Amino acid sequence: MDDLLLSPTEVAEFLGVTIGTLSVWRCTGRYPLRFVKVGRCVKYRQSDVESFINGRVYDHTL
Template sequence: MSLQSIVESSRQMLDDKAAAALLDVTPGTLSVWRSTGRYNLPFVKVGRKVRYRHSDIEAWLQKRYRESGATA
């Protein structure tokens, strides 16, 4: 991975407030999901900061898409 691609990837990172707004949940909800493992939403931890890649959120949402009420 080149330095340019790493820098570009970091620019696409969302903090917990931005990610929560995108998902229409609270930052506290994201915190619970991270700590309990309830949902497998990937995140990046840098020190005490938590970041989400926009592409990871999009992929996670796509996996959760359902055409009917079936959960399988």
């Protein structure tokens, strides 16, 4: 398995949002950013973060 697991801190910094924002997204399902839970530990697969970003590319505003 080559998929790197990232911490919420790493993902928040990469996306330019707060850790609290990621928490809200997880709880409400507002955005389709998949995550992994192992016990109480939350991680994000690098490939899921990349897919999330790629899915949010637009040519124009709606």
